[in-house]
Amino acid sequence: MTRLIVWRHGNTDWNAGGRVQGQTDVPLNDLGRQQAVDAAELLVKLKPDAIVASDLRRAADTAAALAALTGRSVGHDQRLRERYFGAWQGHTMTEVAALFPDQHARWQAGQEVGGDVESLDDMGKRMAEALLDAAALAPPGGTVVVATHGAVARQGVGHLLGWRLEQLRTLRALQNCHWIELTRDDKRGWQLAAYNVGPFSERPVPPPV
Template sequence: MSRLIVWRHGNTDWNASHRVQGQTDVPLNAVGRQQAVDASELLIKMRPDMIVSSDLHRAADTAAALAALSGLTINYDKRFRERYFGNWQGLTMAEVAELYPDQYERWTHGQEVGGEVETLADLGRRVSEALHAAAELSPPGGTVVVATHGAAARQGIGHLLGWPLEQLRTLRALQNCHWVELTHDRERGWQVAAYNVGPFTDRPVPPPV
């Protein structure tokens, strides 16, 4: 049985201020760096065979904490980048609601936003393709850890599993440095083994943007 661990990056200052990151290359803050260390101490027990990461620093530096413990080399794949949010990037969600009320309303209802924002269909497709590629590169029955982003993780997993948007919306956003465990075998295909697993945190969940 093969296993994919789809891991959201640690906290950033933009997460903390509810600012839309998208593909802006925002670094981890001190909290996020500690989260990456704490999560890596749990993930190393799963004996990862390979680490793949988005090339954006907040994901890459999260992956680096696990690489330091495991001795594994990080493979980078741009397809694991966060959703591109166009003009929203750099704005707080309150500012998005004020400046782009129609788009914001569609976003809150899980609909395609329009404008410059990457479509959910395109996001799911590219991340799912990258997940397939990562799984194919792993040894038979191996465990691959993928460091990525909140919206990218959820939409990519949904596309991989063939879930409709309505079903995907029933999942809570991944907390920073938490992950989804997916397993695969010939009879059952891909299945969710665990969701939103990670180090303890008492912080509110930032939006996956």
């Protein structure tokens, strides 16, 4: 049975400020780096055979925390990047609602946003393809960890499982440095084994010295 771990990156200052990141290359903050270490200490117990990450720093640096414990190198795949949010990127959702009210209303309803925001279908397809290629790196019965982003993780997993958008909306947003576990065997294909798994508590960020 192949196991695929789809892991969201750690916290960033834009996460903390409620800003839309999309494909803007925002780095981890102190909390995010600690979250990556805490999560890696759990994921290393799964003995991953391969680690693949989005090339955006917040995901790549999250994966690096696990690589440091396993001794494995990290492969990078642009298809694992977050959804492209176009003109929304850099704005808070309050600002998005004011600047793009029609698009924001469609987003809240789970519909295609339009404009220059990447479509749900395009995002799901490219992410599912990247996940399948990552899974192929594992030997039979092996484990692959993929470090990626929240929106694209949920959409890509849903596409891989063949879920309708209505089903996918029943899943809560993936928390920073939490992950989805998928398994695959010849009889059942891909199955969701666990969702939003991660460290039980967040360590406080130490004050600057």
